[in-house]
Amino acid sequence: MKFYVSCDMEGIAGVTLREQLVRGEPLYEEARRLLTLETNAVTDALLDAGATRIIVKDAHGNGFNFIPELLHPGADYVMGATRVENRFPGLDKTFDGALLIGYHAMGGTPLAVRDHTMTSQGWQSLRLNGRPIGEIGLDGLLFGLQGVPVLFVSGDDKTCAEAANELPGVVAYETKTALGRHAALMKAPQRARSELQAAVRRAIENGNRPKPLRLDGPYELTIRFLHTEQADARRYDGITAERTDGLTAVYKSDHLTGLLAAAF
Numbered sequence: 544m545k546f547y548v549s550c551d552m553e554g555i556a557g558v559t560l561r562e563q564l565v566r567g568e569p570l571y572e573e574a575r576r577l578l579t580l581e582t583n584a585v586t587d588a589l590l591d592a593g594a595t596r597i598i599v600k601d602a603h604g605n606g607f608n609f610i611p612e613l614l615h616p617g618a619d620y621v622m623g624a625t626r627v628e629n630r631f632p633g634l635d636k637t638f639d640g641a642l643l644i645g646y647h648a649m650g651g652t653p654l655a656v657r658d659h660t661m662t663s664q665g666w667q668s669l670r671l672n673g674r675p676i677g678e679i680g681l682d683g684l685l686f687g688l689q690g691v692p693v694l695f696v697s698g699d700d701k702t703c704a705e706a707a708n709e710l711p712g713v714v715a716y717e718t719k720t721a722l723g724r725h726a727a728l729m730k731a732p733q734r735a736r737s738e739l740q741a742a743v744r745r746a747i748e749n750g751n752r753p754k755p756l757r758l759d760g761p762y763e764l765t766i767r768f769l770h771t772e773q774a775d776a777r778r779y780d781g782i783t784a785e786r787t788d789g790l791t792a793v794y795k796s797d798h799l800t801g802l803l804a805a806a807f
């Protein structure tokens with residue numbers, strides 16, 4: 544069995560502050576250790592469940608957050624920034640499932656740790672074909688293009704609620720209960736890691752696995768920016784890219800990856 548694991552950082556147990564998420568901040572070094580150990584716990588659980596190939600992608604910020612020396616030898620790792628149309632290098636139709644670890648709720652979610660969609664600096668929110676969408680939904684669709692279902696999601700309680708909504712049948716594990724953008728009722732990371740492993744095993748052994756996520760085209764992606772200058776900086780042809788108000792741009796395409804490449 545082959546599994547693809549995408550790791551973000553906001554939903555990792557023990558992480559709740561901006562200073563833990565940004566390179567150069569003193570708290571960042573501790574948080575990347577938490578990220579690396581939680582990722583290793585997932586790899587251990589997948590190997591226990593019979594995985595023969597595991598690719599783990601570092602999906603936070605510039606994609607270089609794992610501490611390489613501490614990484615579990617049982618997986619291969621995608622590190623560094625990649626374009627959205629190649630968001631999951633090495634993924635193909637032979638993979639049995641995907642896991643989203645340490646994820647966060649979509650931009651605009653109330654009382655969620657570091658809620659955002661793709662960037663906290665530029666965008667308030669995204670809609671795809673009229674429906675609000677966050678990174679769980681977007682990544683679910685990208686895995687779905689390869690026929691790969693998302694089997695498991697971890698993060699705060701709002702992340703898990705979003706996952707249940709976007710991915711019917713997914714197994715979700717709460718590492719913390721969010722009390723605000725920078726506050727949470729936390730599980731101790733050591734406990735979270737062992738509970739996470741049990742939950743991952745449940746997801747793999749689940750006889751009733753979720754289906755790959757699909758959304759038929761044509762596609763329309765609406766980006767709501769934080770500041771007008773971010774919308775000013777874009778090019779609009781009036782056909783595939785249009786500015787509908789000071790803070791909003793709409794992109795259209797028949798192809799999902801083409802759409803994301805144009806908009807991101």
Ligand SMILES: [Zn+2]
Pocket residue numbers: 551552553602603604
């Ligand atoms: Zn992140």
